[in-house]
Amino acid sequence: MIDFRNLKVDFLQNPYKILNPLSIYIVEDEALIVSTIETALLKQGYKVLGDADNVVSAIKDIKTLQPDLTLIDIQLDGSQDGIDLALELDKQQLPYVFLTSQTDSETVGRVKKTNPLGYIVKPFTEAGLRSNIELAWHNFESLNAKFLILKSEGRLHKINQNSILYLKAFDNYCYVYTTSKTFLVPHTLKHMAEQLDKDIFVKTHRSYWVNINHIDSVGLNELVLKSEPIPISASQKSLVLSKLKHQ
Known part of the structure; x- marks a missing residue:
């Protein structure tokens, strides 16, 4: 605390x-x-x-x-x-x-x-x-406003935010999943989320931020992102649906 x-x-x-x-x-x-x-x-x-x-x-x-x-x-x-x-x-x-x-x-x-x-x-x-x-x-x-600058495996990576599928919390680290590669970065999900373009990213769960441009479908407790299920909390579902409607 x-x-x-x-x-x-x-x-x-x-x-x-x-x-x-x-x-x-x-x-x-x-x-x-x-x-x-x-x-x-x-x-x-x-x-x-x-x-x-x-x-x-x-x-x-x-x-x-x-x-x-x-x-x-x-x-x-x-x-x-x-x-x-x-x-x-x-x-x-x-x-x-x-x-x-x-x-x-x-x-x-x-x-x-x-x-x-x-x-x-x-x-x-x-x-x-x-x-x-x-x-x-x-x-x-x-x-690099439209890019996310990642430090991973001793190198700095410049990632186009449009290519990012989602971010997932992992203790004090964070996974960044792109269309071609996965990065483990030494920052919290909260820290990484501050750098995201909020026009295309939305928080779906306390451990996930998702790129709405890659969402295929939304179910009761999850959404599908390029065939991969991602949890969606009840408190965030209305926000996700609202963003998708105004996409």
């Missing part, structure tokens, strides 16, 4: 804290700067999953930890730099923002070959860091 008294106190201490904070991974080779960035991010309500000072470690951690967003310094330890890491993340369609002091023409020229969500120049302020991250993530979500 949630203790709302503690939640209120916690919110007053940290007004930027949200229930599903953006998870961020830091790639930076200066320990003091890593600490400064981490402190600023935590203060603003973000979740910091870890950090690395080189490309090899970063790629390994990002695959395992699956952050929402990665902050990348260009100058790193080792033979590869942040731009090399960015090119690798581009291949996997994983979002990132450059956080660096390097603004020379050669570096900017190499950066043009990558697809960052933003470019934050050091030194930065806490407010500047937060506003740049929020703007970058807003643009990312806007570009």
Whole structure:
């Protein structure tokens, strides 16, 4: 049970804290700067999953930890730099923002070959860091408004919502069933439902959200979705039927 008294106190201490904070991974080779960035991010309500000072470690951690967003310094330890890491993340369609002091023409020229969500120049302020991250993530979500961005099996998947059949709760995880593949994502059904297009999705049961465009028939206690039965609760049935009529 949630203790709302503690939640209120916690919110007053940290007004930027949200229930599903953006998870961020830091790639930076200066320990003091890593600490400064981490402190600023935590203060603003973000979740910091870890950090690395080189490309090899970063790629390994990002695959395992699956952050929402990665902050990348260009100058790193080792033979590869942040731009090399960015090119690798581009291949996997994983979002990132450059956080660096390097603004020379050669570096900017190499950066043009990558697809960052933003470019934050050091030194930065806490407010500047937060506003740049929020703007970058807003643009990312806007570009993918008709898509659902899923983290599954160490990769980020961009799924057209029209191709999704239904979502099913599985403890603190959620299954997303599409016309061609099934994904297990590390988020609750409630969290995933917040991202759905409510014009085509409806809650049929406490454990299910269904795409009405794929419903074949509705029975007494269930509906049929591409030959698969899905439970429908009495409290949700009228809403489902109403959506189908206005489809």
